[in-house]
Structure formats: structure tokens, C-alpha cells
Amino acid sequence: MPLTETVMDNPRSQRIRRLAELKERRVRQRHERFLIEGPQSVREAVACRPDLITDLYVQAGEGPQPSGTRFLNPIVSVIAESALAHDHIYVHPVTARVMKAISTDAQGIVAQGDTRAMMVDPSDLWTGHDGPADSGDRQCRGGEGMIAAFWQVRDPGNAGTVIRTADAAGCRALVLVDDCVDPLNPKVLRSTAGSAFHIPILAMGTEAFLDWAHRLGYGIMAADVHGTPERRPTSLPDYLDRSGARGDPTGPDDQTEHPGRDMVALFGNEARGLPADLLEQVDSIVSIPIYGRAESLNLATSAAVLLYGLAMSSRIERI
Template identity: 25%
Template sequence: MSINNHPYIASPHNMRVKQWSSLLDKKYRDRTGQFIIEGVHLLQEALKSGASISVIVYDADRGIPAELLAPIYKEAANGVEWVKASSSVIAKCTGTDTAPPVFAVVSKLKADVARLFAKQSLVVVLDGIRDPGNAGTIIRSADAAGAHAVILGKGCVDLYNPKTVRSTMGSLFHLPIIEADLSELLTQAKSKGVKLVGTSLQATNTCYSYDWQQDTWLLMGSESEGLSAEVESMMDETIIIPMAGQSESLNVAMASTVLLFEAMRQRGFSK
């Protein structure tokens, strides 16, 4: 991979740079069907997953990160355009205080909706989760616990918000994440015998007494408002996370993680 053949862009006012930086704005992501990923780790995960990458831009002063020169990544990047750029260009196109050594432009992901109804389905459904850090962390936890998919309903933060993407730590490339109308999908799930479960402080069943081995979709609402009335009305069962200390509650990302790992324990780590 010879960097001598890669074009160099120095000015943040370059037309291509303006196009790339516009992807920090949702309306341009929606218009183009593309988004930005930042940093070596996210790029590695995108390459391994076979995501559609149109261009990789790296800091000319620092060179191509050594990790990306490994054979597996060099092969995966065949046919992808490489561009070297000034640090000011990198800074304009990324959303962090400290500019990463590399970023890439990626096509939005196509989710395999069939996995929603896999055998022993475990799906996380987010309703009105607006904080990108919480949404990204839940996606990461769902990936770690072996969930089949994550659904983002109306009112949720955009999956391709740069902060959400960073918070997933690459997990958005590992499992289907679907942005959808919840009323339609939840109705379909119920018709297939899926249990719709959510948390409630008034619940009598704990997350440890619930049978997570059955087809289950976990419904999680925003911390400030909880589930919308429409989604809450569709729940089959409510559960509570018991706490021994004096804390009133966990934030939605922490609560989701506890519930997902209890599901994982029951499904494969019961001993």
C-alpha cells in the first residue's frame, strides 16, 4: 500500500472536505445514505464486517496507522480509495476534541430483519432514547450478550450520529440495528408469540425470576419519560431489577446491560 499514490488534500475548504464534513449533520446523512466513522478501531471493525467504505482519509503527518497495514485489513480495503490529508481537514470532518489519525466514509448499513424472529429471539427495543451515549452503550451491551438485534423506535437518537457510532465501539457492525415504527413491529412480534417485557418499579417479578429462554423483546424507554403510552400498552410482562443499596434506579444503559446479561446467563451460563 504505497502512500505515494494517494492524493493529498491540505485545505479544509476543499469541496470534497465540505462533502465529508456535511455528514456530521443528519439531513446530509439521510440525503446521501452515508456516515462517518472515526479512528482505527471503528475502521478495523467496518473492514472486517465487509461494510461498504467509499474512502479512507488519514493524517498525512502521521501516515497510515500501523494496525491497518495488517494483511487482513489491507485485503479488506481492496478497491477503497485512500486519501491523505492535513490535520485541519481531519479535524473538520470528525466530531471529537482531538482529531483521530483516520476516518472513513461508509454507506448506511442494511439490517437483516429476519434475525428479529430467530429461534429463541432476544431483541432490544429502544423507545425515545435520545442520548447517543446511552444508545451506543446499549447496542454494545446487546452485542456482548448475544442479542439478535436492536430496534430504534421513533424519538430515538439517530444511529449514525457520530457520538452514537463512537459509543457502539464497533458493535453497530456486528448485529442488525433497525430504525422502525414500533407499533407495526411490536404487533408483528406479538402475533408470532414473542413476549414483550419492560421494567417497572411496581413489578412483582424480578429480572431473575423471568424466563429469558423464551422469545423475548426487551422494551426500554427514556430515563425522563419511560416508555410511550402506546408501547407500554403492548407489554406482556413487567420486571424489576432488585437492588440492595439505596440508589433509586440505574440509568437506562446500565439497566439494559444488567437485563441482557441475565438473559445470557440463563441461556448459556446457568452453571
């Protein structure tokens, strides 16, 4: 799409006010649009999910500029040039005060995305379709294997961090279960460092999640310190050792090839963990041992330890 020639310089215009209001969930829901802030997130969205983006707002350079340079710095210039390769993306130069009115976390560039294109229909993973075809040079979709799920995660920073961790651990998808923070919250997206555009993100209620996982043919492994009186957790080292990199020995027969393969790893709320009635419905419960004097690990650290433990065990077995 051709670059808009006129530099937008009115921070009080209706268009700019509407963009700034997308920080609020009710506004995102009403207009079915969301903000992507900062060079890293925008770069990954343009590279991996350009279908999401409707408009790009890039801070114009001030003062004398090298020949051919229109924007604040070379980093945002490269991203803007990449966006211009897509016919449906409008690129708008804006002044510094307009950019500040849109977002104080923009670092010179923001994009407007379409919420309808962002969220994945759970049925798509039944057919093996993980989202739109990769339009970039790098792999930007989830592949076969483990799925990470988080029940009632409420903190935006935590949600963004666990999305980034699930992406790094090679998860096929990430599921936000029950009453979670909005994954399109700008703080969540910034915390993912672009990973929100690499793997499918799904959202569903608890019962729908349980039904979906079982229809997908995946066992559910819950991460929980205490388990229930009837079901005590297996420690993660014992789980990996006893399974011999072949899955949960206490799980169903079809979960016996590799830990993490064809499995959903389920994590609970930051403060309350997982409720007993939900733990009674999973296939296995695993705890992360504490070797020092700390009372517990926080959600983001627990997710990193467990997801990476499963991911590395699976890959070691393949060698």
C-alpha cells in the same frame, strides 16, 4: 482498490467540507452517507461490514518514516492495509489539518459509509437472514436468541452504550423504537466501540414494532419499575427463579424454554420510561430491584443488568 498516491492537503476543498457536514442528520439523510470515526470503529467496520464503506481517509505520517510506512502510526496503517484488500474501498492519505477539518475525533482515520447498506429491513429477521455475510475472520452478525429494543432513547451516548451492551450480551439484533436518536450519529457510533457493525440495528414505529415482534414469534418483556395499576412488575431475581431458566411463567406457552431465548427485552425513554398503553401490550413486565438508597438505575446500567441476567441464565441452563 489502489491507494490514492496524492496526499489531500486542502481542508477547504468541497470534498472535505461535505465529509465534515455528515455530522448533521439532515446531510446524512440527503446524501445517504455517514461518518465512521476513530481506529476502533473503523477497524470493526472494515473487518465486519466492508460492504458499508465507500472511502477511507487516513492521516499521512509526518517527517521521516520507516520503510514502507505511509500513515500516522502502525494502528491506522494496519486498518488501511486491510481496507485495500477490498476492491470497492478507496483509501486516501490526508494531512493532519485535513483530518482535523473532517473530524476532531478521528485519531488519524475516518471512513465514509453508505446509509442504505447499514440499516436492516425488519423482514430480513423473519427469514433468519441477519445481514451481509461475514467477510472477516470473526463472528460479526447477530445469531439466534434475544433481541434488545429501546423506545424513544434520545441521548447519543446512551444509545451507543446500549448497542455495545446488546452486542456483548449476545443479542440477535437491536431495535430502536419510535422517535429515537439517529444510530448513525457520529457520537452514537463512537460510543458503540465497533459494536454497531456486529449486530443488525433496526428502526421502526411503535405499532410496527409490536406487530413485527409478534409476527417473528417473540414475546415482549418490558423493563419497568412500576408497571401499571393492573399489571405489577415481577422483580428480575423472582422472574429468573420462578421461571427456573425456562422463560416467563406468566407469558405465553411458547416462551417456556429459556429466559431471553425468543424474546424481545424492551426498555423505555431515559426520563419517562415506558408509557402505560405500551406496557399493556407487552407479554410480561420485569423490574430490577434497588438494594441501596439510590432512587433508580440509569438506562445503560438497567440494560446491562437485565440483558446479562437473561443471557447468563440461558447459558447456564444449556450446560
